[in-house]
Amino acid sequence: MTGPTALAPVMTADEINAYVADVYPQLTTQHGEFVTTEVFPGGCVVRVEAGERHFRAGDTVSGPTLMTLADMGGYVCVLSHLGRVPLSVTVNLNINFMRKASAGPIDAHCRILKLGRSLLVYDAELVWGRDRIVVAHATGTYSIPPGTVRP
Amino acid sequence: MTGPTALAPVMTADEINAYVADVYPQLTTQHGEFVTTEVFPGGCVVRVEAGERHFRAGDTVSGPTLMTLADMGGYVCVLSHLGRVPLSVTVNLNINFMRKASAGPIDAHCRILKLGRSLLVYDAELVWGRDRIVVAHATGTYSIPPGTVRP
Amino acid sequence: MTGPTALAPVMTADEINAYVADVYPQLTTQHGEFVTTEVFPGGCVVRVEAGERHFRAGDTVSGPTLMTLADMGGYVCVLSHLGRVPLSVTVNLNINFMRKASAGPIDAHCRILKLGRSLLVYDAELVWGRDRIVVAHATGTYSIPPGTVRP
Amino acid sequence: MTGPTALAPVMTADEINAYVADVYPQLTTQHGEFVTTEVFPGGCVVRVEAGERHFRAGDTVSGPTLMTLADMGGYVCVLSHLGRVPLSVTVNLNINFMRKASAGPIDAHCRILKLGRSLLVYDAELVWGRDRIVVAHATGTYSIPPGTVRP
Numbered sequence: 132m133t134g135p136t137a138l139a140p141v142m143t144a145d146e147i148n149a150y151v152a153d154v155y156p157q158l159t160t161q162h163g164e165f166v167t168t169e170v171f172p173g174g175c176v177v178r179v180e181a182g183e184r185h186f187r188a189g190d191t192v193s194g195p196t197l198m199t200l201a202d203m204g205g206y207v208c209v210l211s212h213l214g215r216v217p218l219s220v221t222v223n224l225n226i227n228f229m230r231k232a233s234a235g236p237i238d239a240h241c242r243i244l245k246l247g248r249s250l251l252v253y254d255a256e257l258v259w260g261r262d263r264i265v266v267a268h269a270t271g272t273y274s275i276p277p278g279t280v281r282p
Numbered sequence: 283m284t285g286p287t288a289l290a291p292v293m294t295a296d297e298i299n300a301y302v303a304d305v306y307p308q309l310t311t312q313h314g315e316f317v318t319t320e321v322f323p324g325g326c327v328v329r330v331e332a333g334e335r336h337f338r339a340g341d342t343v344s345g346p347t348l349m350t351l352a353d354m355g356g357y358v359c360v361l362s363h364l365g366r367v368p369l370s371v372t373v374n375l376n377i378n379f380m381r382k383a384s385a386g387p388i389d390a391h392c393r394i395l396k397l398g399r400s401l402l403v404y405d406a407e408l409v410w411g412r413d414r415i416v417v418a419h420a421t422g423t424y425s426i427p428p429g430t431v432r433p
Numbered sequence: 434m435t436g437p438t439a440l441a442p443v444m445t446a447d448e449i450n451a452y453v454a455d456v457y458p459q460l461t462t463q464h465g466e467f468v469t470t471e472v473f474p475g476g477c478v479v480r481v482e483a484g485e486r487h488f489r490a491g492d493t494v495s496g497p498t499l500m501t502l503a504d505m506g507g508y509v510c511v512l513s514h515l516g517r518v519p520l521s522v523t524v525n526l527n528i529n530f531m532r533k534a535s536a537g538p539i540d541a542h543c544r545i546l547k548l549g550r551s552l553l554v555y556d557a558e559l560v561w562g563r564d565r566i567v568v569a570h571a572t573g574t575y576s577i578p579p580g581t582v583r584p
Numbered sequence: 585m586t587g588p589t590a591l592a593p594v595m596t597a598d599e600i601n602a603y604v605a606d607v608y609p610q611l612t613t614q615h616g617e618f619v620t621t622e623v624f625p626g627g628c629v630v631r632v633e634a635g636e637r638h639f640r641a642g643d644t645v646s647g648p649t650l651m652t653l654a655d656m657g658g659y660v661c662v663l664s665h666l667g668r669v670p671l672s673v674t675v676n677l678n679i680n681f682m683r684k685a686s687a688g689p690i691d692a693h694c695r696i697l698k699l700g701r702s703l704l705v706y707d708a709e710l711v712w713g714r715d716r717i718v719v720a721h722a723t724g725t726y727s728i729p730p731g732t733v734r735p
Contacts, residue, residue, distance in 0.1 A: 154339040188305040188368035195350040198375065202345045217339035222703070223676050223725065224349065225376040225527040227554050227572055229547040244570050245531040249702055250675070252529050254556075254570065268546050268556065270529055270572060272676065373552070374525050374574065376678040378705050378723055380698040395721050396682040400551055401524070403680050405707070405721065419697050419707065421680055421723060423525065456641040490607040490670035497611075497652040500677065504647045519641035526651065527678040
């Protein structure tokens with residue numbers, strides 16, 4: 132069986148937040164308030180507290196904010212399931228924007244679709260608001276550097 | 283003939299920069315130094331001056347910075363060829379990251395592939411450094427709100 | 434609430450199969466054995482019976498076969514939830530291939546992510562074999578022609 | 585310099601056509617008349633002679649036909665620049681459909697955007713008709729199997 136159910140996290144949300152603040156401080160200083168809130172076998176949840184600084188024309192959350200969240204979700208998929216692999220990088224990201232989000236927490240629910248030899252594929256559903264509407268959906272691929280030690 | 287050669291810009295780069303600073307100030311305050319440097323029939327060039335604030339782990343330009351640049355390129359395709367349409371929004375963006383970029387200007391060379399009734403499709407080639415290497419390639423779609431007056 | 438749970442099918446799987454055979458006979462004569470097996474609120478399941486005619490080098494199911502299945506899934510999302518809209522067309526499709534499939538049924542489990550005014554966005558998980566492994570994952574967008582009567 | 589200009593083909597269009605007919609006969613028997621017409625440093629041109637068998641509802645060329653052409657273009661990018669690598673497979677394909685095509689030759693003009701250690705990234709512009717209109721644009725990624733001998 133090669134499905135995500137065989138996967139097991141090796142870092143907690145707190146450990147990931149501390150690690151990201153250390154190796155990628157710009158994420159928070161530039162983009163603001165991105166945190167990992169949950170880690171589970173085969174996936175994770177990453178959150179941004181959206182506010183005016185994340186808005187674009189029309190007072191809705193900007194595309195770049197949602198893309199940053201979706202991309203961060205893939206990085207946390209890698210970290211949570213492979214451990215400290217700072218140099219894993221995005222190979223591809225595809226995102227569909229479906230509805231408008233405004234202020235408040237936006238959660239990216241991420242699932243690892245494949246954890247292969249050299250690539251991790253995931254998808255992310257971005258939900259916002261009291262009604263948990265899906266505001267965007269993304270799929271992405273991260274590279275796993277050669278020589279990465281598997282947990 | 284429906285190709286891009288029939289297209290003609292209706293705003294200059296300076297007009298676009300002033301307009302974006304007005305309707306989307308977060309672009310510059312949050313993400314830093316994104317400017318339109320060129321507008322031509324069927325396309326545009328958008329630039330970010332990449333510096334440490336745009337880095338991720340590994341001291342290379344982060345994915346979110348490049349996605350923001352590619353997304354901005356689509357917005358400028360809309361503005362430059364349709365005029366002031368602030369509420370045009372991204373529908374889809376797909377990006378492939380190919381090489382690492384570091385400090386210095388990164389230019390997104392954007393081409394309008396289709397300017398339809400309700401959608402604009404474009405691609406963007408992101409080039410960096412003295413050797414003008416292609417660091418990423420994106421395609422995207424922007425919505426054109428109903429009722430937009432065509433130039 | 435704008436989520437998929439508010440959606441309701443207006444055609445059965447049998448009605449869709451008869452309709453597609455009528456308006457798009459090439460699907461079956463050229464590509465072979467694509468059928469809708471299930472329709473439910475907010476989604477559908479489309480199946481191909483993969484055999485040697487669908488193979489590529491390496492005796493695995495070809496990319497074009499899986500892309501056809503994923504694309505067909507979006508068409509059936511439209512038909513099942515909007516009725517007979519033959520001229521709805523694909524606007525965008527993005528697909529990640531994750532594992533190899535061989536002979537036997539492959540099912541595309543499709544979910545409508547957004548049914549808007551002029552666009553339908555969906556995703557499709559393609560599963561194969563006794564272990565139901567996910568061999569590919571796609572997201573796509575179909576246009577809804579102006580003037581389409583809503584059920 | 586890492587750009588495509590450093591690339592050089594190692595197979596001719598005729599050699600590729602003979603090779604594909606041998607290892608992937610289904611391409612022609614199932615999908616019909618896909619041929620490589622040109623190979624050049626950093627890219628290639630692949631053609632389908634579209635006819636009624638490639639149509640969908642509305643008597644226009646179907647999405648699966650255009651996706652097959654775009655995918656085939658990536659395979660020919662690999663073969664033409666790396667030689668006989670039958671088991672190179674598609675990892676990701678993203679395609680935007682922009683205009684309708686009908687009967688006649690459709691050419692996929694393909695460019696290698698990156699030829700890396702384990703992945704080849706390319707884009708394809710699909711043009712049709714006397715006016716050479718762009719009917720679709722795709723970007724894709726092929727895997728390069730470990731152990732592939734570089735020319």
